[in-house]
Each structure stands twice: as C-alpha cells, then as structure tokens.
Amino acid sequence: MNVYDWDKTIVPFDSTVRFYFYCLQNNKRILKFLPYQIKGWILYLFKKIDKTTMKSYFYKFLPAVDEINLAVEDFWNKNIIYVNKWYKEQQKEDDIVISASPYFLIKPACDRLNIRTLLASQVDPYSGKVTSPNCSSQQKVKVFEEAGYDIAEVDEFYSDSYNDRYMAKLAKKAFLVKGSELKKWDKF
Numbered sequence: 540m541n542v543y544d545w546d547k548t549i550v551p552f553d554s555t556v557r558f559y560f561y562c563l564q565n566n567k568r569i570l571k572f573l574p575y576q577i578k579g580w581i582l583y584l585f586k587k588i589d590k591t592t593m594k595s596y597f598y599k600f601l602p603a604v605d606e607i608n609l610a611v612e613d614f615w616n617k618n619i620i621y622v623n624k625w626y627k628e629q630q631k632e633d634d635i636v637i638s639a640s641p642y643f644l645i646k647p648a649c650d651r652l653n654i655r656t657l658l659a660s661q662v663d664p665y666s667g668k669v670t671s672p673n674c675s676s677q678q679k680v681k682v683f684e685e686a687g688y689d690i691a692e693v694d695e696f697y698s699d700s701y702n703d704r705y706m707a708k709l710a711k712k713a714f715l716v717k718g719s720e721l722k723k724w725d726k727f
Contacts, residue, residue, distance in 0.1 A: 540631075540633045540634070540688075540692055540693060541633075541634050541635070541695040541697070542634075542635045542636075542637055542683070542693050542696045542697070542710065543626070543696075543698070544637065544638060544716075545637075545645055545659075546699070547699035547700070548699050549622060549626045549652075550618070550621055550622055550623065551621055551718065552618075552621065554618075554640045554644055555597075555640050555641065555644065557614075557618065558614050558644055562600065562610060565610070566603065566605065568603050569600040569604065572599045572600040572603070575596055575599055576596055576597050576599070576600070578596060579593045579594075579595070580596075580597075590675065591660075591672050591673040594660070594662070594669050595669040598641075598662050598667035600667065601662075601663075601665065601666065602666060607643075608664070611643065611644055611664075614644075615647050615651065618648075619648055619651055622648075623716075623719055624719065625719060630654075632653075632655070633655075634655075634656070635654075635657075635683075636657045636658070636659070637659070637679050637682065638657070638660070639673050639675035640660065641659060641660050641661070641662035641664070642660065642662070643662060644662075645657055646659075658674065658682050658683060658686055660672075660673050660674040660675075675700075675702055679703060679705065680706055680709065690706075690709045690710075691709075693706075693710040693711065694710070695710060695711065695712045695713070696710035696712070696724075697713070697716055698714075698715065699717065
C-alpha cells in the first residue's frame with residue numbers, strides 16, 4: 540500500500556488555510572475570531588501551548604460558517620481540480636491518506652477521488668472543537684497503527700514535510716514532495 544500526506548502533497552496547498560480564506564471571502568463575520576486566533580498562534584510560537592491546542596483556537600471560526608457541509612462541498616467544487624497530476628497517474632485502490640487537516644474537510648475530496656481510507660485530525664465542524672491530537676509528526680504513526688494498519692506494509696510514503704520523517708523512516712520507500720516534483724527521501 541502507498542500512504543500519502545494530503546496538504547502540499549496530493550494537493551499543492553494547505554487545505555485548512557485555503558478553506559479559511561474561502562470562508563472569509565464568503566462570510567466576513569468570521570473576522571471576529573481573528574484576535575482569538577492570533578492569541579493562539581502567539582502562545583504556540585512561544586511554546587506555551589501545543590499544536591493541537593493552537594488549532595482549537597484557530598477553529599473557533601467554524602460555528603460562524605453557514606451550512607458548513609455545503610461550504611466544504613463548494614470549496615472542493617472549486618479546488619479539486621488542483622490535485623497533483625502525478626498522484627492521479629499513480630493512484631491505487633488501497634491508497635491511504637493521513638493528514639493533520641481535519642477529517643470533515645478532507646473526506647469529501649477523498650470521496651471524489653475514490654480514496655477509501657482517510658486518517659486525519661478530528662475536529663467538530665459545528666463547534667470547532669478539536670477532539671483528537673493533531674495528526675502530524677509521530678502522531679501519524681500512532682494513528683496509523685491504532686487504525687489497525689501495519690507500518691511494515693507501507694510500500695511508499697509521500698509527504699512535503701520533514702515532520703513526517705517518522706512515517707517516512709518506516710516505509711519501504713519514501714518521497715519528499717516539493718510542488719509537483721517528487722524526490723527520493725534519503726535523509727531522516
């Protein structure tokens with residue numbers, strides 16, 4: 540099986556950030572959460588909180604998004620065309636996506652691409668509450684194994700981020716994605 544990160548790997552952008560700006564463009568009311576979000580970023584920057592907690596500050600805007608499920612669908616109507624060509628050319632039935640982005644945001648895109656397995660951070664789309672640890676770094680390995688998968692069965696792993704070195708190190712082959720280019724991931 541092949542395992543892929545999502546953001547800046549299968550798609551060439553950060554889905555969460557892009558979705559935020561999509562929501563902002565359609566609903567200026569979410570600006571009222573900006574001071575709270577900035578506070579979260581500052582606390583994270585100064586290592587007062589972890590990334591999961593910082594994301595709980597960030598996602599506070601979600602309750603202000605009208606018809607969140609429709610917003611996510613419309614977002615992917617406009618953005619699914621950006622899926623990297625190299626992914627479409629090598630896609631297999633047993634591909635797994637593992638992402639720090641929220642499940643509710645990535646799932647509709649995976650459905651459109653016929654990707655059956657998605658492991659991702661859990662965020663309640665109606666409250667913005669983060670309900671699982673951020674699915675990044677070493678947590679990806681833990682989430683993968685807790686979902687019942689054997690890391691030894693990962694033929695290839697793809698990611699844009701050195702934070703994913705833990706998954707890359709355990710795969711038979713790993714590739715670092717930079718834009719639309721793939722490089723063999725040699726250094727861990």
